[in-house]
Amino acid sequence: MSIADNLRAALAEGCPAVLVTVREALGSTPREAGAAMLVTADALAGTVGGGALELEAVLEARRMLDAGAPTTTLDVPLGPAIGQCCGGRVVLDLQRADLALLARMERDGRAARAAAPAVVVFGAGHTGQALARALQPLPFRLLVVDGREDRLGELPADVARRLTPLPEETVAEAQPGSAFVVMTHDHGLDFLLAAAALRRRDAAYVGMIGSRSKRVAFGRYLRDVDPALDPGRLVLPIGGSAVRDKRPEVIAALVAAELVVTFARRVEENRCTGFAQAQNECNKDTTEPSWTPAHAATP
Numbered sequence: 001m002s003i004a005d006n007l008r009a010a011l012a013e014g015c016p017a018v019l020v021t022v023r024e025a026l027g028s029t030p031r032e033a034g035a036a037m038l039v040t041a042d043a044l045a046g047t048v049g050g051g052a053l054e055l056e057a058v059l060e061a062r063r064m065l066d067a068g069a070p071t072t073t074l075d076v077p078l079g080p081a082i083g084q085c086c087g088g089r090v091v092l093d094l095q096r097a098d099l100a101l102l103a104r105m106e107r108d109g110r111a112a113r114a115a116a117p118a119v120v121v122f123g124a125g126h127t128g129q130a131l132a133r134a135l136q137p138l139p140f141r142l143l144v145v146d147g148r149e150d151r152l153g154e155l156p157a158d159v160a161r162r163l164t165p166l167p168e169e170t171v172a173e174a175q176p177g178s179a180f181v182v183m184t185h186d187h188g189l190d191f192l193l194a195a196a197a198l199r200r201r202d203a204a205y206v207g208m209i210g211s212r213s214k215r216v217a218f219g220r221y222l223r224d225v226d227p228a229l230d231p232g233r234l235v236l237p238i239g240g241s242a243v244r245d246k247r248p249e250v251i252a253a254l255v256a257a258e259l260v261v262t263f264a265r266r267v268e269e270n271r272c273t274g275f276a277q278a279q280n281e282c283n284k285d286t287t288e289p290s291w292t293p294a295h296a297a298t299p
Contacts, residue, residue: 003038004105006045007097015040017097018061019105022048027088029078038097041065048092053078057092070096116141117204117263118175122167122193123184124151127209130252131181132159138256140263145170146184171196177266179205179259181238187214191221194236198222198229205262207235207255 001009003019010017022035030049037046037054039061048054053076060074074092095101116139121128124146132155135142145162146152152161162170171180171193180197182190190208197206208218215236222229239254 001045002109003036003046004102004109006038006043007102007105010038010040011097011099011102016065018064019095019097019101020048020057020061021093021095022090023073023093024091025088026090029088029090031090039065049090053090057094061094064094064096068096112139113141117266118143118178119181119259120145120170120174120178121181121183122146122170122190123182124148124155124161125183125185127183127248127251129154130248131183131255132156134249134252134256135259138260140259143170148185168193168196171200174200176202177204179203179207179262181205181207181209181255181259183209187217191218194218194234195222195226195229198231198233199226203233204266205235205259206233207238207258209238209251210236212237 007017007019017038017040020037020039022029022031022033025031025033025035030051030053031047035046035048037044037048037057039058041062044058048057056076057074060072063069064072072094074090074094076090076092078088078090119135119140119142121131121135121142121144124132124144128144128146129151132142132144136156136159141160143160143162144152144155145164145167147163147165147167149163152163155161164170167184167189174180178200180193180200180203182193182197184190184193187210190210194206194208197203200206208214210218215231215234218234218236219231222231235258239251239258243250243254245251
């Protein structure tokens, strides 16, 4: 459930709540501006960074609930005084939640979802199911496409799906900057869809499940059907080569991470939306690993 979902439930039950929002994140901090957490007398939803910072926010929110206070602000240096070593500074706004706040959150949530990067997954087989579940909580607009109604019916209820005998039409209709992940039950269909996605010069990512030998076969296919297309734009194998594991859930986790990296890089390059700016070092190593597209299922 989202923070707005939790607030809606709390208000329906008459349960007082406080919304904690990061107004400013200066220097090295665990969360970015806009991160939020909902606090009630006995529950939390979301996070503003964990640790002593979050504990202080929770304690202050519950003091507000006890006192009936409407708003307050915390300005917290992340240093030895609170037992954190990030070194930055966080300003938190705390606001007693009501229906007007819920309406604003729902409006902002709709706008954020509309602006989120689109990921189209072709194929609702075992790996497609696992990938849908891995992508579901991430800041993507996910669509799963398949011609098999029973497989689409196995997806989580809130995952968008499209039943169609002509999945290539979905490639043409996708919004600019979409990511296309091809993993159907048919190699011929995979090739058709991957070629269609490569024709989209605006695609953020085009990946197809398979091995190195499948990539060679796809190269021959392109030479026959559309030699002008660049097979070098295709990520195949998908998910990286560091982990050689063919379990659907593992492949799904690796592909989800690959998509996060792809879109985060586009944020930096194009100032797109959907992901926080990389403004600190609090949640990352001091060295940036190299990134080479490949696939976990590669033998």
